[in-house]
Amino acid sequence: xxxxxxxxxxxxxxxxxxxxxxxxxxxxxxxxxxxxxxxxxxxxxxxxxxxxxxxxxxxxxxxxxxxxxxxxxxxxxxxxxxxxxxxxxxxxxxxxxxxxxxxxxxxxxxxxxxxxxxxxxxxxxxxxxxxxxxxxxxxxxxxxxxxxxxxxxxxxxxxxxxxxxxxxxxxxxxxxxxxxxxxxxxxxxxxxxxxxxxxxxxxxxxxxxxxxxxxxxxxxxxxxxxxxxxxxxxxxxxxxxxxxxxxxxxxxxxxxxxxxxxxxxxxxxxxxxxxxxxxxxxxxxxxxxxxxxxxxxxxxxxxxxxxxxxxxxxxxxxxxxxxxxxxxxxxxxxxxxxxxxxxxx
Amino acid sequence: xxxxxxxxxxxxxxxxxxxxxxxxxxxxxxxxxxxxxxxxxxxxxxxxxxxxxxxxxxxxxxxxxxxxxxxxxxxxxxxxxxxxxxxxxxxxxxxxxxxxxxxxxxxxxxxxxxxxxxxxxxxxxxxxxxxxxxxxxxxxxxxxxxxxxxxxxxxxxxxxxxxxxxxxxxxxxxxxxxxxxxxxxxxxxxxxxxxxxxxxxxxxxxxxxxxxxxxxxxxxxxxxxxxxxxxxxxxxxxxxxxxxxxxxxxxxxxxxxxxxxxxxxxxxxxxxxxxxxxxxxxxxxxxxxxxxxxxxxxxxxxxxxxxxxxxxxxxxxxxxxxxxxxxxxxxxxxxxxxxxxxxxxxxxxxxxxxxxxxxxxxxxxxxxxxxxxxxxxxxxxxxxxxxxxxxxxxxxxxxxxxxxxxx
Numbered sequence: 001x002x003x004x005x006x007x008x009x010x011x012x013x014x015x016x017x018x019x020x021x022x023x024x025x026x027x028x029x030x031x032x033x034x035x036x037x038x039x040x041x042x043x044x045x046x047x048x049x050x051x052x053x054x055x056x057x058x059x060x061x062x063x064x065x066x067x068x069x070x071x072x073x074x075x076x077x078x079x080x081x082x083x084x085x086x087x088x089x090x091x092x093x094x095x096x097x098x099x100x101x102x103x104x105x106x107x108x109x110x111x112x113x114x115x116x117x118x119x120x121x122x123x124x125x126x127x128x129x130x131x132x133x134x135x136x137x138x139x140x141x142x143x144x145x146x147x148x149x150x151x152x153x154x155x156x157x158x159x160x161x162x163x164x165x166x167x168x169x170x171x172x173x174x175x176x177x178x179x180x181x182x183x184x185x186x187x188x189x190x191x192x193x194x195x196x197x198x199x200x201x202x203x204x205x206x207x208x209x210x211x212x213x214x215x216x217x218x219x220x221x222x223x224x225x226x227x228x229x230x231x232x233x234x235x236x237x238x239x240x241x242x243x244x245x246x247x248x249x250x251x252x253x254x255x256x257x258x259x260x261x262x263x264x265x266x267x268x269x270x271x272x273x274x275x276x277x278x279x280x281x282x283x284x285x286x287x288x289x290x291x292x293x294x295x296x297x298x299x300x301x302x303x304x305x306x307x308x309x310x311x312x313x314x315x316x317x318x319x320x321x322x323x324x325x326x327x328x329x330x331x332x333x334x335x336x337x338x339x340x341x342x343x344x345x
Numbered sequence: 346x347x348x349x350x351x352x353x354x355x356x357x358x359x360x361x362x363x364x365x366x367x368x369x370x371x372x373x374x375x376x377x378x379x380x381x382x383x384x385x386x387x388x389x390x391x392x393x394x395x396x397x398x399x400x401x402x403x404x405x406x407x408x409x410x411x412x413x414x415x416x417x418x419x420x421x422x423x424x425x426x427x428x429x430x431x432x433x434x435x436x437x438x439x440x441x442x443x444x445x446x447x448x449x450x451x452x453x454x455x456x457x458x459x460x461x462x463x464x465x466x467x468x469x470x471x472x473x474x475x476x477x478x479x480x481x482x483x484x485x486x487x488x489x490x491x492x493x494x495x496x497x498x499x500x501x502x503x504x505x506x507x508x509x510x511x512x513x514x515x516x517x518x519x520x521x522x523x524x525x526x527x528x529x530x531x532x533x534x535x536x537x538x539x540x541x542x543x544x545x546x547x548x549x550x551x552x553x554x555x556x557x558x559x560x561x562x563x564x565x566x567x568x569x570x571x572x573x574x575x576x577x578x579x580x581x582x583x584x585x586x587x588x589x590x591x592x593x594x595x596x597x598x599x600x601x602x603x604x605x606x607x608x609x610x611x612x613x614x615x616x617x618x619x620x621x622x623x624x625x626x627x628x629x630x631x632x633x634x635x636x637x638x639x640x641x642x643x644x645x646x647x648x649x650x651x652x653x654x655x656x657x658x659x660x661x662x663x664x665x666x667x668x669x670x671x672x673x674x675x676x677x678x679x680x681x682x683x684x685x686x687x688x689x690x691x692x693x694x695x696x697x698x699x700x701x702x703x704x705x706x707x708x709x710x711x712x713x714x715x716x717x718x719x720x721x722x723x724x725x726x727x728x729x730x731x732x733x734x735x736x737x738x739x740x741x742x743x744x745x746x747x748x749x750x751x752x
Contacts, residue, residue: 026604026607026611029610086387086661166436168627168656265600273600305604308605313605
């Protein structure tokens with residue numbers, strides 16, 4: 001009896017324990033949360049995927065584009081007259097939607113601008129000189145640090161300590177989560193509905209843009225064969241700028257949705273982990289493939305939470321990357337394959 | 346085949362999006378009714394009660410008979426100074442500055458009252474980094490006018506530099522380094538002005554069980570040395586009240602705690618104890634509350650920071666936060682604010698008290714390092730925060746913990 005009592009905590013602490021109960025009890029609640037996060041991953045992943053499709057470049061600074069989006073929408077709300085406070089604002093549904101829309105626009109502008117600026121300052125000079133792809137990768141990582149430290153040290157000086165610095169921003173809360181309905185024991189809140197719906201609409205719209213418009217055709221053409229595309233009269237530089245812009249705009253939208261869910265997550269280091277996860281999602285679904293980004297994002301979001309419930313909450317990142325390795329072992333190009341230009345042309 | 350399946354996926358996507366939009370718009374009205382209820386006024390961390398290691402309340406001895414740095418105004422001294430070592434720049438500078446300002450206030454009151462004994466405090470910035478601290482330590486000990494050191498501020502740097510100060514016989518009086526092992530090195534020059542971490546864990550655990558009457562507590566810890574050590578002591582102290590089925594681990598830097606929230610929620614515990622820092626505690630408590638978890642939130646000194654309340658807002662209401670640091674008496678807070686134009690912070694009172702003790706030593710005629718160590722070793726007196734009397738190891742004879750609450 002006493003031996004058993006002694007053995008139990010050792011087992012639970014030492015090796016990985018399987019907590020099937022936690023997973024089974026919370027399965028639908030975890031699914032709802034996972035889809036919410038997955039939707040945000042998917043939006044950010046689209047930025048990685050588009051740039052990779054067109055330039056074969058992994059833009060590691062995209063996580064900072066997202067982080068700038070968080071500050072962008074926050075600053076927009078401050079300009080609209082909202083002050084950070086411990087309490088939530090209650091503006092009524094219609095006005096809240098309008099404010100959120102404006103904030104999202106602000107986030108999109110800041111993120112889009114950052115992405116395009118990053119491309120012009122960091123990547124275009126390298127491209128002009130025909131630098132090897134390794135130089136781009138290192139530049140991307142360097143740019144990521146520069147952007148982070150800008151928000152950490154310089155932004156507070158420029159804004160009289162209103163923005164940036166070592167601590168997270170004091171949240172501005174416009175929407176308080178409230179349960180809308182219960183689905184198989186899992187409560188679904190208004191915020192979760194907004195996030196998933198907005199993310200799906202934006203992903204779908206982006207897909208339509210790439211598939212059905214002239215600009216989209218240009219992007220696909222450059223992704224397929226840059227030289228021929230140029231010969232056919234497509235301006236490669238303009239297409240590259242457009243690609244960064246779309247990726248940035250989606251990251252800005254994701255930033256607003258993320259801060260609805262995690263209002264106190266606006267900090268200079270807040271984009272890093274999410275960016276890596278979104279990149280993982282992009283690779284998981286098949287980098288260079290828009291639908292892959294969506295599928296990869298949703299799958300990753302859900303699997304992470306299942307994994308946390310099953311193995312323990314500290315295993316989140318391990319679950320994400322083991323999943324990635326497993327998928328890549330059997331499908332090296334990701335679940336749906338690399339295909340911005342090729343398959344769907 | 347592939348083409349049709351992906352087209353199907355596209356159609357499914359539109360349907361889902363449509364449903365989600367419909368669901369959203371039809372429900373958003375009912376959502377707005379809740380929006381106004383999350384009020385709470387302006388919250389702050391208020392001292393609640395002082396406890397001992399069994400979790401029982403110990404009446405605060407009061408600050409009325411506290412040692413006054415001004416003394417009798419007749420002290421004479423010359424050529425002696427004090428030093429302060431700690432983070433004055435860098436990400437942890439806030440604590441170092443709290444300490445430095447507390448000491449400066451004591452010095453100012455002393456110097457104003459004693460025209461014939463002007464003592465200054467030399468500042469040594471370690472950035473809280475053990476490596477930087479080892480670089481500045483030699484310049485502290487080589488300045489022969491320094492006969493007493495307030496600091497080092499953090500445990501890591503104290504561990505790294507303790508040997509140097511000990512060999513040079515320089516009094517090291519810390520207002521904030523709480524690692525229990527620091528007093529086990531046999532340093533006869535090291536004294537700690539507050540309770541250590543080994544006191545905090547058990548005290549808070551017993552307070553939760555005996556006073557707050559919690560019978561089921563989920564212990565959530567981060568991955569820092571501090572969080573892991575504290576969680577172990579809390580879990581041990583809680584005994585059967587610690588529910589291992591909802592114990593969870595998070596990582597420093599995490600902002601999303603969905604899985605942890607769900608697990609804690611289904612456990613339906615009396616309280617959640619978080620062993621970690623405010624940067625994660627704030628989003629964690631917000632997500633607990635927005636996830637519908639009603640359990641009390643208890644945490645320790647890593648969370649006891651105004652930033653916690655600022656970032657968590659209404660979600661931080663009623664949270665219990667412990668700290669070995671004592672609350673600032675009103676007069677001290679007012680003097681401090683008048684002097685530095687900022688509110689006093691964690692460890693300011695301790696720094697004031699400890700600087701006062703060293704100043705009293707100087708006023709009594711002590712001119713050398715050995716004399717000051719001896720003076721502190723035999724000191725027995727009341728300060729603003731607590732009673733100061735040390736045992737042979739350099740720990741306070743009676744080490745108490747304060748419980749604060751966000752109100």
